[in-house]
Amino acid sequence: MSADDRVRRPPLERDHPIRNWSSFFAPGNGASPGNGSGEERAPDPVARAVELGYAVIDEYIRQGQNVARGVAQQMGDRGFSAMPPTGEWQQAMSRMAQLSAEWMGMWFELAQRAMGPVDGGAGSSWRSPFPATGGSPAHGTSGTTGVRVEHARVRVEVAAARPIEVSLDLRTEELHAALVVHSLRAVDPSLPRLTEVSFVPATGDAPAVLRVRVPVEHPPGTYRGVVIDPRSNRPAGSVAVRVLPA
Amino acid sequence: MRTTAAELVPAVLDEYGELTRVALCDYLRPREPRRHLYGIVADYPQRGGRMLRPSLCIATARVFGAAPENALPTAVALELLHNAFLVHDDVEDDSEERRGKPTLNSLHGVPVAVNVGDALTLLGIRALLDNRGVLGPWLSMRLIEETERMARESIEGQAIELGWRRDNALHLTEADYLDMVLRKTCWYTTIYPSRAGALIGRGHASGLERFLRFGFFLGAAFQIQDDLLNLRGDPARYGKELEGDLWEGKRTLMLIRLLECCAASERDRLGEFLTRPRRARQASDVSWVRERMDHYGCLDHAGRVAHALAGAALHEYAEIYAPLPDSRDKQFIRELVTWVLERA
Numbered sequence: 001m002s003a004d005d006r007v008r009r010p011p012l013e014r015d016h017p018i019r020n021w022s023s024f025f026a027p028g029n030g031a032s033p034g035n036g037s038g039e040e041r042a043p044d045p046v047a048r049a050v051e052l053g054y055a056v057i058d059e060y061i062r063q064g065q066n067v068a069r070g071v072a073q074q075m076g077d078r079g080f081s082a083m084p085p086t087g088e089w090q091q092a093m094s095r096m097a098q099l100s101a102e103w104m105g106m107w108f109e110l111a112q113r114a115m116g117p118v119d120g121g122a123g124s125s126w127r128s129p130f131p132a133t134g135g136s137p138a139h140g141t142s143g144t145t146g147v148r149v150e151h152a153r154v155r156v157e158v159a160a161a162r163p164i165e166v167s168l169d170l171r172t173e174e175l176h177a178a179l180v181v182h183s184l185r186a187v188d189p190s191l192p193r194l195t196e197v198s199f200v201p202a203t204g205d206a207p208a209v210l211r212v213r214v215p216v217e218h219p220p221g222t223y224r225g226v227v228i229d230p231r232s233n234r235p236a237g238s239v240a241v242r243v244l245p246a
Numbered sequence: 247m248r249t250t251a252a253e254l255v256p257a258v259l260d261e262y263g264e265l266t267r268v269a270l271c272d273y274l275r276p277r278e279p280r281r282h283l284y285g286i287v288a289d290y291p292q293r294g295g296r297m298l299r300p301s302l303c304i305a306t307a308r309v310f311g312a313a314p315e316n317a318l319p320t321a322v323a324l325e326l327l328h329n330a331f332l333v334h335d336d337v338e339d340d341s342e343e344r345r346g347k348p349t350l351n352s353l354h355g356v357p358v359a360v361n362v363g364d365a366l367t368l369l370g371i372r373a374l375l376d377n378r379g380v381l382g383p384w385l386s387m388r389l390i391e392e393t394e395r396m397a398r399e400s401i402e403g404q405a406i407e408l409g410w411r412r413d414n415a416l417h418l419t420e421a422d423y424l425d426m427v428l429r430k431t432c433w434y435t436t437i438y439p440s441r442a443g444a445l446i447g448r449g450h451a452s453g454l455e456r457f458l459r460f461g462f463f464l465g466a467a468f469q470i471q472d473d474l475l476n477l478r479g480d481p482a483r484y485g486k487e488l489e490g491d492l493w494e495g496k497r498t499l500m501l502i503r504l505l506e507c508c509a510a511s512e513r514d515r516l517g518e519f520l521t522r523p524r525r526a527r528q529a530s531d532v533s534w535v536r537e538r539m540d541h542y543g544c545l546d547h548a549g550r551v552a553h554a555l556a557g558a559a560l561h562e563y564a565e566i567y568a569p570l571p572d573s574r575d576k577q578f579i580r581e582l583v584t585w586v587l588e589r590a
Contacts, residue, residue, distance in 0.1 A: 045547055049420075049554035056424040057462045061455065185384075190452065 153207045160214035163244040168210055170237035172229060175208040176201050180230050184223035184241055194223045194241055212241055220245045251581035251588060258578040262304045262321070263297030265314060269322045273369045286354060286362045287369070290329040293345040299324045302582065303439035303446075305575040309567065310447025316380055317446050320389055323373035324439060327393070330366035331400065331434070333359055338408060339494050340524055381446065388451055389442055396438035403430025410497045416517050418502045420551070424466055426497075432465030456566050463559035468586040470552040473498040474545060475589075477536065492532045495520045499551060500544040504535070507542040552587060559583045 154175065156166050172179075178201050184194040196213035222242045229236040274288040300321030307317035335341070336349040337359050343349060350359040374393055377386040406426045410418065440457040476491045477500065491498055505513060516538075519531050539545055560583050567576055 045550045046554040046557075049551040050558050052421055053424060053463060053466065053555050053558055054459075056421055056428060057459050060425070060428060060462075061458060 155207050155209045157209055157211045158214075159212070160243075161216045162214070162220075162246045164212070164214055165242040165244070166210070166212055167240040167242075168237065170227065172236040174229070174236075176203070177229055177231060179208075179236055180228045181210075181239055182225045182228065184225035184239060186221040186223050191219055191221055191223075194218065194225075194243075197225065197239060197241070199227065210239065212239075214241070214243055218243055251584040254574070254578055254581050255585040258305065258574070259297055259301050262301035262314070265304070265318060266297055266300040266321045266325055267291075269318050270325060273322065273326060273373060282354075282358055283362065283365060286350060286358065287365050289350060289362075290332055290344065290366075291325065293347060295325075295328075295345060297325065298582075299328055299435060299439045302436065302579065303443045305578050306440050306443025307446040308443075308575040309570055309573060309579065310444050312443075312447040317443060319373050319376045319380060320442050320446060323370045323393065324434075324442070326366050326370035326373060327397065328434065330363045330370060333363035333366060335404070337363070338404070339496075341490060341494070343490070385445065385449060388445060392438065392442055392445065396433050399429045399433035403428070403433070406430070407497065411495055411520075414517065414521050415497065416505055416513070416520070418497055418505070420499065420502060423497065423499050423502050427466050427469045428462050431469040432462045435461075435468060436465035437461030456562075460559060460562035460566055463555045463562055464583055464586065467552045467556040467559060467583070470499050470548050470555070471587055471589070473500065474548055474552070477539070477545060489532060489536065492535050493524055493527060495524070495527075499548045500539050501535075503544040503547050504539050504542055507544070508538060512538060556583050556587055 154168060154170065156168065158164060158166060179199040181197045181199050184197055185191075186193075194212075194214065196211075196215075198211045200209040200211065202208040220243045222240060224238060224240045226235050227237040227239060270291055274284075274291060276288070277284050303321045303324055304314050304317045308314060332344060333350050336344055337351045337356055340351070341349050342352050350362060354362075370393075371390075374386070374390050377389055381389070403426050407430060409415070410426075437457055438461075440461050441454045444454060444457060445451060473491060473496075476498075477489060479488060492501075505516065508516065516535065519527065519535065560580070563580055563583065567579065570576060
């Protein structure tokens with residue numbers, strides 16, 4: 001058989017994938033930009049519009065899910081504080097944490113104002129309780145840690161099977177009062193609250209004590225709550241507990 | 247007997263719109279400095295408007311069990327933020343007419359208009375903060391987060407569209423258009439009102455992602471119909487500058503379709519027309535673009551796309567609302583899908 005007798009495939013119409021939206025659902029029929037035909041039409045604009053619409057919104061949702069999955073995975077693998085300083089989602093997480101801290105500070109100020117007139121400098125100089133702007137984190141797995149806070153001496157007692165960080169910011173020097181700590185919650189409402197957080201008033205020379213107990217199975221995350229002075233029913237500060245992966 | 251969209255939707259819009267307008271007055275009280283700020287801040291909100299967004303928010307909250315007053319601060323915030331967007335939008339587009347009257351930038355100049363837009367934004371935030379007395383701190387905070395996302399999506403969508411005009415983008419696809427509309431229009435017109443309403447009604451944030459699809463399809467159909475009305479609306483009822491989108495070179499679905507379909511020589515002429523600033527465009531050129539759109543059936547095509555997306559919205563509506571008990575508010579949300587296409 002000579003070379004001229006061999007059966008040959010016809011030349012390919014194209015040798016690369018079509019990568020544009022207008023032809024994605026109806027290859028070859030889309031009116032691609034620049035064809036200059038002046039008269040071409042997609043065969044079924046209704047079906048194509050619906051398919052295109054779903055493609056756009058599903059892609060949008062998928063991108064959001066990917067970001068969320070990356071954040072969750074990274075937090076699970078290494079913990080929030082061990083994240084690398086670069087990367088798109090890392091920046092997003094840092095921004096979220098910063099925003100959260102900023103909002104919390106503003107929130108307390110608003111709450112204070114809503115509950116009554118701001119009395120003097122303490123209320124008007126309210127600062128965010130979280131590490132971005134203030135507070136002294138106490139690291140530990142269990143035992144007792146002394147912490148100097150801005151206005152008064154408070155001892156933090158931690159009982160946890162895993163590393164945690166505790167940030168406490170008090171806006172009162174009345175540590176002989178039986179301050180109430182509301183259960184701490186994460187931004188994600190599906191995470192269980194940290195309920196075993198309590199405040200023991202100072203007595204005599206003994207400092208006030210903040211007791212935090214984190215259950216063994218409690219999921220990693222940052223949990224925040226308000227400290228209330230029950231006599232005035234005003235916010236007296238806040239507590240943040242960051243539970244790190246084991 | 248089933249109430250039709252033509253009867254039910256205007257009735258509910260009137261009812262919830264009136265509720266919102268009354269509450270809105272608290273935020274728009276005249277005070278000093280009046281001449282260059284607070285006297286003007288109330289201008290756009292007092293010009294009327296359909297009150298679609300606050301009504302959708304209140305109706306959704308009611309479907310999920312909330313009292314209307316629980317959704318009212320959020321509805322007011324939405325209307326204030328909507329008006330803030332409109333003021334800035336008119337400046338960015340150099341528009342001349344809004345709701346049948348000259349735009350704020352035409353009446354008072356760009357600097358004053360921008361400042362008024364900023365003030366409306368802050369008043370919207372104030373209304374959101376007022377939620378805490380009605381809904382408590384957690385839900386109020388969650389609504390603020392939701393609003394921050396809505397505002398961010400909207401300005402990102404606006405940035406995409408402004409970039410198209412600045413760079414004279416000519417090779418856009420319908421997917422590009424839908425992605426822009428998802429961010430610029432759908433989030434604050436339909437997605438956010440639905441999500442905020444559900445959040446208020448249910449008291450928790452789980453399952454809000456279901457409203458993305460419904461809100462997207464409804465909002466996209468709404469925007470395409472809005473753009474069609476700009477070309478063939480009733481001059482007495484439309485309220486904005488007819489064919490203003492052509493004068494502004496706005497990348498509507500019809501224009502994108504024309505750029506796809508037209509001959510190469512026509513595309514060159516169209517590209518040259520779009521390169522010019524608005525004030526350098528001629529009425530004869532605008533008429534030519536409009537005539538070419540008719541020639542290539544661009545308006546009919548966009549109308550079919552809008553109907554198709556509305557059909558998808560109805561499907562997504564059923565996914566969310568079918569298990570819920572029948573109510574006037576539930577029917578209103580369903581009929582809204584038809585109404586966005588029927589409105590003149």
